Amino acid sequence: MLRRALAPFVVAALFCLVAPVSSQQRGRGAPPPLPEGSGRELVQAKCVTCHQTNLITNSGGYNREGWDALLKSMLNLSADEAPAVLGYLATNFPEKPRPAAVVIPGTATVSIKEWMVPSLGSRPHDPLATPDGAIWWTGMFANVLGRLDPKTGAMKEFPLNTVQSGPHGLTNDRAGNIWFTANSKAYVGKLDPRTGEVTEFAMPDPAARDPHTPIFDKTGTILWFTVQGGNMVGRLNPQTGEIKLVTMPTQGARPYGILMNSRNVPFFVDFGVNKVASIDPNTMAVREYPLPNAESRPRRIAITSDDMIWYSDYSRGYLGRLNPTTGEVKEWPSPGGPQSQPYGITVSKDIVWYSESAVRPNTLVRFDPKTEKFQTWIIPSGGGIVRHMMTTSDGNLVLACSGVNRVALVEIR
Numbered sequence: 001m002l003r004r005a006l007a008p009f010v011v012a013a014l015f016c017l018v019a020p021v022s023s024q025q026r027g028r029g030a031p032p033p034l035p036e037g038s039g040r041e042l043v044q045a046k047c048v049t050c051h052q053t054n055l056i057t058n059s060g061g062y063n064r065e066g067w068d069a070l071l072k073s074m075l076n077l078s079a080d081e082a083p084a085v086l087g088y089l090a091t092n093f094p095e096k097p098r099p100a101a102v103v104i105p106g107t108a109t110v111s112i113k114e115w116m117v118p119s120l121g122s123r124p125h126d127p128l129a130t131p132d133g134a135i136w137w138t139g140m141f142a143n144v145l146g147r148l149d150p151k152t153g154a155m156k157e158f159p160l161n162t163v164q165s166g167p168h169g170l171t172n173d174r175a176g177n178i179w180f181t182a183n184s185k186a187y188v189g190k191l192d193p194r195t196g197e198v199t200e201f202a203m204p205d206p207a208a209r210d211p212h213t214p215i216f217d218k219t220g221t222i223l224w225f226t227v228q229g230g231n232m233v234g235r236l237n238p239q240t241g242e243i244k245l246v247t248m249p250t251q252g253a254r255p256y257g258i259l260m261n262s263r264n265v266p267f268f269v270d271f272g273v274n275k276v277a278s279i280d281p282n283t284m285a286v287r288e289y290p291l292p293n294a295e296s297r298p299r300r301i302a303i304t305s306d307d308m309i310w311y312s313d314y315s316r317g318y319l320g321r322l323n324p325t326t327g328e329v330k331e332w333p334s335p336g337g338p339q340s341q342p343y344g345i346t347v348s349k350d351i352v353w354y355s356e357s358a359v360r361p362n363t364l365v366r367f368d369p370k371t372e373k374f375q376t377w378i379i380p381s382g383g384g385i386v387r388h389m390m391t392t393s394d395g396n397l398v399l400a401c402s403g404v405n406r407v408a409l410v411e412i413r
Contacts, residue, residue, distance in 0.1 A: 031052035031053045031054045032053055032054055032057050033053065034048075034053050034056070034057070034092075035092050037088055037091065037092055038084065038087065038088060039084040039085055039087055039088030039089075040088060042084050042085055042088070043085055043088050043089065046075060046077065046081070046085060047075075047085075056089070056093060057093070061093045061094050061095045061096045062089075062093070062094075062095050063090065063094065063095045064086065064090040066095060067086055067089045067090050067093075068086055069382075069404070070384075070403070070404070071085060071089075074120055074121040074405065075120060075121065076120060098339075098359065098360045099336050099339045099340055099358060099359045099360070100336075100359060100360065101336065101356070101359045101360065101361050101362070101363045101376070101378050102335040102336050102337075102359070102363070102376060103363070103376050103377070103378060104335055104374050104375050104376045105375065106366065106373065106374075106375030108366055108412065108413075109412075109413040110364070110377055110410050110411065110412050110413065111410070111411040111413065112364070112377065112379060112380055112408055112409075112410050112411075113150070113408065113409045113411070114379075114380060114381050114401065114406045114407070114408040115148055115150075115153065115155070115406060115407055115408075116405055116406050117137060117139065117146055117148075117155065117157075117405055117406065117407060118146070118155055118157055119139055119142035119144060119146075119157060120405060121141055121405065122139035122140065122142030122144065122146075122405060123140045123141040123402050123403075123405070124137040124138065124140070124400045124401070124402055124405065124406065124407055125137070125138045125140040125167070125168050125169075125387055125388070125400055125402055126138050126168060126169045126170045126213070126387065126388040126400055127170070127388060127389065127390055127398040127399055127400040127407055128170035128171065128172060128178070128390060128398070129390050129391070129392040129393070129396075129398045130172050130176075130178075131172075131393055132176075133149070133150065133151065133392075134147050134148060134149055135147070135148040135398045135407055135409060136148075136170055136172075136178060137170070137400055137407045138167035138168055138169070138170055138180055138400075139157065139167065140166055140167055140168060140183070143159065143160050143163060143164060143165055143166075143167070144157040144158060144159050144160065145157070145158045145160070145167060145170070145178060145180060145191055146158070146407075147193065148407060158191055158193070158196055158198075160182075160189065160198055162182065162185050162187070162200065164184050164185065165182040165183075165184060165185045165187075165189070166182060166183040166184025166185065167180045167181070167182060167183070167189070168180070168181045168182070168183035168211070168212060168213070169183075169211075169212055169213035169214045169388075171214045171215055171216055171223070172216075173190075173216060173220060173238070174220045176193065176194075177191060177192055177193070178190070178191040178193060179214055179216075179223060180214070181211035181212055181213065181214050181225055182200070182211065183210050183211060183212060184210070186202065186203040186206070186208060186209050186211065187200045187201055187202045187203060187211070188200075188201045188203075188211055188214065188223065188225060188234075188236055188243075189201070190238070201236060201241055201243060203227075203230075203234075203243065203245070204243050204245065205230075205232075205245055207230050207232070207247075208227045208230040208232050208234065208245055209227075209229060209230050210227060210228050210229045210230060211225050211226070211227050211230075211234065212225065212226040212227060212228040212255070212256060213225060213226050213256065213257055213268075214258075215258050215259055215260060215266070216260075217264050217266070217281065218260055218262075218264040219264070221237075221238070222235060222236070222237060223235070223236040223237075223238060224236075224258060224260075224266045224279075225258070226255035226256060226257075226258050226268055227245070227255065228254045228255060228256060228271070229254065231247060231248045231251070231252065231253055231254060231255070231272075232245045232246060232248065232255065233245070233246055233248070233255055233258075233266070233268065233279050233284075233286070234246075235281075235284065244284065246279065246284045246286060248270070248277070248286060249286055249288065250270065250273055250275065250288060252272040252273060253270035253272050253273050253275065253277070253288075254270060254271045254272030254273075255268050255269070255270055255271075255277070256268065256270070256271040256298075256299055256300065257269050257298075257299065257300035257301040257345075257388075259301050259302070259303050260303075261303050261307045261309075261324075262303075262305070262307055263307070264281060265279075265280070265281060266278060266279050266281065267301060267309055267324070268301060269298035269299060269300065269301050269311050270288070270298070271297055271298065271299050271314070272297075273297075274290060274291040274293060274294055274295065274296035274297065274298075275288045275289060275290050275291060275298075276288075276289045276291065276298060276301070276309055276311060276322050276324075277289065278324065289309075289322055289324060289327060291313075291320065291322070291329055292329055293316065293331075295315055295316055296313050296315065296316055296318075296320070297313065297315035297316075298311035298312065298313055298320065299311075299312050299313075299314040299342075299343055300312050300345045300354075300388065301345065302345045302346050302347040302352060302354075303347065304347050304350045304352070304369065305350055306350075307324065308321050308322070308323060308369075309321065309322040309323075309324055310322075310345060310347065310352050311345070312342035312343055312344070312345045312354050313331070313342060314341050314342060314343060315341075316338060317333065317336065317338040317339060317340045317341065317342065317356075318331045318332065318333055318334060318342070319331065319332045319334055319342060319352065319354065319365075320332075321369070332367070332372065332374075334356060334365065335356070335363070335365060335374050335376050336356040336358070336359040336363060340356040340357075340358055340359050340363075341357045341358035341359075342354050342355070342356055342357070342365075343355050343356075343357040343385065343386060343387055343388075344357075344386045344388045344389040344399065345389065346389045346390055346397060347391065348391045348395045348396070348397060349395055350369065351366060351367070351368055351369075352366070352368075352369065353365065353366055353367075353389065353397055353410075354367075354389070355379070355383065355386035355389065355399070356376075357383070357385045357386055357387070360382070361378050361379055361381075361382040361383055362378075362379045362382060362383025362384070362386055362401075363376045363377060363378055363379065363383075364376065364377045364378075364379055364386075364397075364399075379399075379401065379408070381401055381404045381406055382401075382403075382404055383399075383401050383403070383404065384401050384402055384403020384404035384405075384406070385401075385402045385403045386399050386400065386401055386402070387400055387402050388400055392409075395412060396409060396410055396411050396412055397410035397412070398410075
């Protein structure tokens with residue numbers, strides 16, 4: 001558990017030591033070459049065996065302290081290797097301007113505890129709070145699911161059967177099984193934590209190549225999931241293994257975060273366009289709700305008890321609320337400004353909580369819909385892009401701090 005702040009400007013995961021190059025080759029065209037300089041060959045050997053060079057060249061850069069903190073969460077370098085790698089990166093990829101974190105005081109009090117996950121460079125992606133008090137995460141680059149007991153700090157990782165699965169989203173069923181989406185290998189998986197056994201449910205359509213976020217319906221019998229690049233939403237019956245897919249009516253919609261409302265209707269956001277959408281659980285007919293600004297790119301979703309849909313507008317730096325009954329949309333500028341990139345979002349006791357993923361350091365943001373007031377906190381490790389968060393059964397929050405290889409528990413007092 002971390003009790004002190006590391007470099008607050010560590011924002012993005014760049015390195016891994018556990019996944020081959022092919023699992024990271026999602027871009028188009030040849031990756032850019034690294035510039036000449038002392039240490040280049042060592043960086044090529046240690047870093048580019050895991051991912052393409054564009055994750056380094058497009059990182060936005062760090063100062064020397066930032067690169068040092070990031071490297072320690074991603075690689076085991078020897079005493080001889082570390083100075084050379086650090087010197088090369090700090091010299092060739094210096095820190096570029098990023099929005100500063102804006103701290104707004106308020107009446108709420110939180111305590112943020114963070115834990116480094118066992119596999120360096122695993123890029124924990126989505127967190128899951130289970131009824132037994134555990135915190136789970138997907139080790140996307142490490143090809144594992146992980147479990148943390150926050151009371152004792154004990155951790156355990158569960159390896160997956162298929163290499164380079166790219167585990168992404170997480171949810172659990174009522175029997176205690178952990179379900180996940182294999183973003184790189186086109187299947188939905190079920191882990192039995194008691195035995196470690198993993199069952200895979202392959203996508204029936206090759207176009208559904210990257211299942212993204214899963215969620216069980218209110219009955220616990222049907223698993224819904226988004227397929228981002230495949231531009232689909234899917235429904236899985238765990239009893240029969242049957243999967244049904246529907247393609248989005250809007251090309252390039254890229255369905256992303258998904259949740260169920262109180263009426264057992266799945267709502268999700270279309271990250272590729274300026275839309276929120278829902279799907280009829282019986283007919284699988286999709287309804288889209290256009291957002292008023294064409295530049296909006298909602299990324300994650302939260303739902304309050306009145307079935308209002310809250311979204312993080314990643315591209316414009318706004319928090320938004322959609323009334324699906326009337327179509328009315330209201331938005332509030334995020335404290336960190338238009339470049340703050342709001343990302344992970346959840347609701348606890350009808351208070352909206354979300355993260356600003358581009359400010360340095362990342363912030364945890366609280367928004368009270370009744371007073372329309374914000375309060376913010378700095379995430380101790382810097383956050384490293386908090387991609388997703390979830391509310392625990394007792395109203396606290398769990399976070400996946402992807403770029404700094406950590407999971408976090410936010411206790412709200």
